[in-house]
Amino acid sequence: MNTPSPAHSTDAVYGGDxxxxxxxxxxxxQGKFITAKRRGRWEYxxxxxxxxxxxxxxxxxxxxxxxxxxxxPMGRRCIELPAGLIGDDAESADENPLEAAGRELEExxxxxxxxLEDAGTFYSSPGMVSESFTLVRARGLEKVxxxxxxxxEDITVHRVELGSLGTFIDAARERGCGIDxxxxxxxLAHGHL
Numbered sequence: 095m096n097t098p099s100p101a102h103s104t105d106a107v108y109g110g111d112x113x114x115x116x117x118x119x120x121x122x123x124q125g126k127f128i129t130a131k132r133r134g135r136w137e138y139x140x141x142x143x144x145x146x147x148x149x150x151x152x153x154x155x156x157x158x159x160x161x162x163x164x165x166x167p168m169g170r171r172c173i174e175l176p177a178g179l180i181g182d183d184a185e186s187a188d189e190n191p192l193e194a195a196g197r198e199l200e201e202x203x204x205x206x207x208x209x210l211e212d213a214g215t216f217y218s219s220p221g222m223v224s225e226s227f228t229l230v231r232a233r234g235l236e237k238v239x240x241x242x243x244x245x246x247e248d249i250t251v252h253r254v255e256l257g258s259l260g261t262f263i264d265a266a267r268e269r270g271c272g273i274d275x276x277x278x279x280x281x282l283a284h285g286h287l
Contacts, residue, residue, distance in 0.1 A: 127182065131224070140224035141179075147227040148195040149177040149276060151213065152205060154235050158259065158280060159203050162250040162271065163243070173252070173266045174274040176202045177227070195230035203251045204241030208234025218275070260286030 117134035124130070129142045141147075152159040152175075165172045178198030180189050192210045200206050213229040243249040254262045259280060263273055281287045 127179075138222055138224055143181070145182045146180040146191070147177055147225065148180055148191045148198060148230050149175050149216075149227045150195050150199045150230050150232050151175060152199065152203070152207065152232040152235055153256070153280075154233060156257070157253050157255050159199075159205060159232075159235070160252045160254055160277070161202050161241075162252060162266070163248060165272065168272045170270055170272050172272040172274055173263065173277060175276050178202070180228075191228040192230060195228070195232070199232055200238065200241075202241055202243050202247075202249050204237055204239035205232070205235045206238045207232035208236070256280070256284045259284055 114134040114136055120132045122130040122132050122137070124142055127142055127145065129140050131138055131140060150159075159176060160173055161176050162171050162173050164170070176199050178194055178201070180191055180194040192212060196207060196210055209232070211231040211233070213231045215226050216229055217223075217226050241249060241251045252262070263277065263281065263286070267273065278287065
């Protein structure tokens with residue numbers, strides 16, 4: 095029997111159920127930043143108005159820059175990679191992901207990068223959210239300010255040694271912090287999982 099390989103199988107691309115692939119996307123509700131959508135039987139959310147995100151991976155000299163901030167949907171503080179929205183207001187509608195990443199890195203962490211590199215597009219939770227983000231690698235870090243975010247943000251900056259990242263994350267969990275899924279990649283890469 096000739097079975098198509100997963101790389102060429104439509105079923106592999108659509109998880110075995112292609113019935114939703116051609117269904118029209120319906121907007122169920124739209125706010126200023128979030129849109130709830132339906133396609134066939136699938137319900138999911140996405141960013142409104144083509145707003146995108148840039149997530150910054152700032153690893154240098156055996157340390158990573160992480161931030162901690164309160165996240166309303168979780169009802170707790172969360173440990174995350176620095177990140178920010180691209181195109182979330184009229185002035186930044188055409189903003190380049192690297193420009194946004196540089197701006198957000200400095201606003202949130204107080205670090206400026208000599209080099210910003212696009213590391214590709216990734217999806218956060220593809221079964222529930224259509225949002226993608228550009229991962230930006232920051233190199234040549236220089237501390238130029240305190241960070242902490244803009245008005246209304248309460249961001250704590252953490253410069254964490256990669257060798258003790260697992261211990262840092264365990265302690266953050268003990269304090270009740272949530273951990274952003276993107277931190278898992280660092281934990282895996284450095285043998286903490």
